[in-house]
Amino acid sequence: MVTVTTPLKAESRDLNFIYNGGHRALKGINMPLYEKKITALIGPSGCGKSTFLRCFNRMHDLYPGNKYEGQIVMHPDNTNVLGAGVDPIEVRMRISMVFQKPNPFPKSIYENVAYGLRVRGERNKRIIDDKVEEALKGAAIWDEVKDRLHDLAFNLSGGQQQRLCIARALATDPEIMLFDEPTSALDPIATANIEELMTELRDRLTILVVTHNMQQAARISDYTAYMYLGEMMEYGDTDRIFTNPTRKETEDYITGKFG
């Protein structure tokens, strides 16, 4: 049920993406991203959902030869994230990301969360301490780690590491948080924790999540987009997509006939 009052946080307009080798991985993607909602991207492997997600924080810029066409506009300031004059680092300061496999730095738990603040030039220890605590609480891992903040992050379990990575992404007050299959490397209990955490985070920021798990999309997202072969096949209210898809392809995918 799309309420007309929900403000837009970002939208992609006629987005095309061409990989270094010339492969056109995204073809004319149009999609809104509503503020403080969870939007899920689903689709079979290789459909371009991760590619699309990584456009939002310009991760493709790290590798030479990749090319964007079209726009991703952020509101309310109407900044085109993909604009030639926009520094990808500026974009990453506003949009943070959580990866498929937990990837903490080989540093202490504290330093992992503090790193984003240090990159932003924060030197005041009191402020960093507060922000680290707040982020760890926000990522529902504070109680588990508060007594060992200076232990190596690698000593945590996989699920804890992923929540630490969420805390790291949260510490810098991002406007949008990108999740690239955040639970695919985790066991069911850790997955449930992360899902619960994501629904809590919805109160604070806008979430775009790639998932290959349709039940997950149905459980946590407000909107769902089904992608196939680099195209946006269908976008809409999650409830509607899963109960009454308009396209045959979407129905085939979500009912497991294909994919």
Place this chain on the structure above:
Amino acid sequence: MNTEASTLKDLDAVRSMIKRHKLNDYIFGAVGLSFIMLILLTLLVLFIDLIIDGYPKLMSWDFFTSFPSRRAASAGLLSALVGSALVMIITFVSAVPMGVAAAIYLEEYAKKNWLSEVIEVNVTNLAAVPSIIYGLLALGLFVYILDFGTSILTAGLTLGLLILPVVIVATREAIRGIPVAIREAAYAVGATKWQVVSQHVVRYATGGILTGVIIGMARAIGETAPVITIGALTFIAFLPPSPVTTSAPFLNFDWLWSGFTVLPIQMFSWLSRPGADFHVNAAAAGAVIIVVTLLMNGIAIRMRYNIRKKIKWQ
């Protein structure tokens, strides 16, 4: 009944086949092991032979605290030990920052085009250039053009050049070992390339870099040809000026310009004397060089082990 018999028969065939195939495992294992033993044994025999030959000298403290002398009995290693140590300092200071910086540039900053390909091939080739060529280069460049003379500085820079490719290659390998996921994690929170390189990549690659550096240094300490080419003296009965002084500014760089000798040259000089009594000194010096080299390699292995234990990637 019939089928059972045939299965059993087949099983026998399978077992004998596995046995035959496994024989190859044993043969290869045995051949490989004997080769390794052969190599190790050669080194061990050589080392023990040196120790036995040099035993009287190695057991006397005077050997390590006296200058060379015309009489074999009172000749010692002091100036060679000090010379080697000082030369190694220059080698370290010149090769490590340059090599690490070059490797970081090649790996992280350089655009992948024909120029970087050419540089890449050349760096790898440099590691294979005979060391005496480096000596000739140094003789022309450092001794004649830059007029550094036959000094500790010249020798240190020469050996620095010699191990530069080793440091570059080892550093690049170590940098490549850092998982992409860790770099992306750092970039994703808004780090610049320099922040990613200096605060993550280089730090996590320290183990590998140090290993390369120490192995390079261990090679440099045993090098004779390039140091002879630049004209190092073989008879040094004095020590260079001390690098540390008791009065301000406490540091003194006159030693850079001092004449010197190093361990392998001292050994070479004793070896080329006709008297058999000097050969005892040569054997003892050889044993010292091997011990120093093994020690440095041991430290490298230990360091790598310690750092790998601390930084593990899942």
